[in-house]
């Protein structure tokens with residue numbers, strides 16, 4: 001059994017995960033994202049307390065922590081963009097100091113999108129793939145790579161930040177400081193913004209969001225379809241770039257926006273044929289993510305199990 005934590009800007013989730021990657025116990029608290037570093041750490045401790053009540057806690061052999069990034073896995077610190085009080089916060093040290101953690105258990109830190117890649121490779125849509133990219137398209141856009149059958153977190157755990165690869169030299173400035181980033185076209189935030197700018201309005205009483213844009217697209221609204229087409233084009237360029245550089249065979253796309261289904265995947269596959277043009281890139285397949293909300297927890301457990309950056313065994 002492994003203990004897993006998934007720390008995001010909205011919630012702090014924890015679970016016990018068995019050797020087959022199945023969740024056995026789960027706990028969750030809202031992230032006090034605007035509060036102090038120590039209040040945040042108390043919330044992580046409270047989630048661990050809840051897990052420690054589970055009858056299987058005594059069989060825990062390792063702990064993985066997936067966190068919103070940037071992370072610094074070499075130093076065990078996190079600086080999540082959406083959690084301002086944590087800058088170079090010593091998360092691994094803080095978790096290790098929890099009184100319920102057994103001696104000898106060394107928490108393993110992993111970025112949240114890299115965790116999703118680990119999870120999809122262990123028991124999801126990238127299972128069995130030697131070279132894969134897993135993208136998380138939600139409020140932002142993240143990603144992680146499996147290369148030569150192994151997770152590739154990179155030296156600081158941040159490899160795969162595909163949302164901040166530029167696909168437009170003269171594109172709009174991005175919050176990261178660059179311009180024309182994939183995230184500015186492909187994220188749920190960008191889809192809603194683009195649709196609104198094109199004159200789309202949500203149905204009465206609904207907030208504008210990528211989810212509502214998807215409903216309009218399904219009903220044939222051309223502005224909503226155009227917003228998804230633009231997102232799909234940016235994703236296709238990024239995926240094709242990865243295939244060209246790294247010979248990835250599989251691209252898995254998950255996150256809330258992937259729930260749009262064919263509204264996203266049909267234009268994505270079409271645009272990919274325009275970008276992935278060299279012979280060796282043409283075998284690339286795009287698949288929706290197989291694991292839903294709990295991919296981060298499963299990936300954290302995969303990290304604990306495989307001791308990232310070593311092999312994540314199948």
Ligand code: ADP
Nearest residue numbers: 138139188189209210211214255256257259260
């Ligand atoms: P988070 O960004 O907090 O990780 P999600 O992965 O749920 O959360 O992503 C939220 C984004 O996904 C929002 O932009 C939302 O509009 C979009 N989304 C959620 N459900 C759907 C859906 N069924 N179709 C398209 N977009 C969706």
Ligand code: ZN
Nearest residue numbers: 164174176181
């Ligand atoms: Zn950027």
